[in-house]
Amino acid sequence: MIWLLKLFKIDRRILFLLIAAAVIIPLVRPLGLPTAVTPHAQHLFDAVDRIPPRTKPVLLSMDYGPNVMPELQPMSMAVVRHCLARKIPIIVMTLDPNGVGLAEDALHRAALEYPDVKEGVDYALAGFKVGGYLVMISIGQDFQTTFPTDAAGHPSKEVPILTNIKNYDDIALVITIAGSAIVENWIVFAVTRYHATLCAGITAVSSADYYPFLQTGQLTGLLAGMKGGAEYEQLLANNDLSHAPKRASQGMDAISSAHILIIIFIILGNIGYFLGRRKKA
């Protein structure tokens, strides 16, 4: 009985070691577990896929920094890959000062995989703008005033993909991938005020907050956490649009084992709690 109770008082350092092993082993030796696609991820994929090639662009706002990058960057990469593979113009911007480097990296890596795409024609990095929701309103008023140049300093009037963008009416779809509540600002200003079509990619921990917006139609599609990224990667592979390594899917193996371990911890903790209570009684 005492040895059993000891099992329920495991030292914190042992828990940390077990979690480290549960995360690292599947990353080194991927399990390759298949990911089932949720309807919300499918809707986002379809919203992008429906846009005819070389027409109105997708505006991708990568509103996050390196802290949530492992969870959200695979989503951004998947969306960029989808657009480049289908020749759907894509404009990338960010409302997070740390997002510029990540946006630049995502575009740079994805563009290498599709050698026939041209910078300025198929994709552009509009860069970072300070102001949060004020930038969203400003885009609705006048895109050219909001982004007079792209991130490299070329005047927007001289960048083919940006030349004809006046406001949200000239953008086929807005996608925000964010690690904060900024998605709600996009809903309030871009969707409600300017009637833009919006999809979002968010961290798993905040996914429960956005279900009401899916039901009202204010969000057309949603990618939630690493699983959302894995679902999009799966859809790209199913449609033969990308053969790049599936980072989110690899990450899902690590998340799966960590979740299972945490569930075991909770069960052990509860058995220990009830045994302890019975002993006291």
Added chain:
Amino acid sequence: MDRRIPLTIVLVLGILMILQFFIPSRASETFFTDIFVRWGLLLYIFALIPSVGSLIRHHWRKVGARREGWAYSIVTLIGLFVMILVGFLDREHVLAKVKAAGLFRTLFLNVQVPMQASMFGILAFYMASASYRAFRARTLEATLLLVAAFIVMFGVIPFGAYVWDKIPFISEWLLEVPNMAAKRGIRFGVGLGIAATSLKIILGIERSWMGGGGK
């Protein structure tokens, strides 16, 4: 006397902003753009000056007084100035002349990104430890929460479908029905609270935003 000036500005602009939302005209839109967007953006940019100044002052004083953790303050200040300098030189193509173009990007991707991602990754360890120690079925409500958490945790991982193929659907139902009902109620409450607080600020009833404890 001097408190009346900010209160009057808030009253007038607050009422004008509410009115303009319900007036669909070009004049109303121009007013909104000029006052709200342009001024707001300017305020955002100017807010950077005191915030960076405050950061430098705080760490400079800490180093000067040799307070606990002062060495970390030196790292913060060096990091701040190095990134500003490298970013500026890189943008102006000065670094290209010494074959160091893209140094800012290299530092960002190889120093800042791994550091911030690691800090966030540490959360997994604390969550595992906390769930082991604190997540107990002490009451009926706690048990319901525990069962719902188990299902959602299993539902979002591929392994859940192996255990029972209905788990992802039950997980999705939990999110789409009970979760959404609760969230919607909370959002209505928050929305009404925001409207009430905004009105109190516009009408000058709530004055704590001016400092001095609202007196």
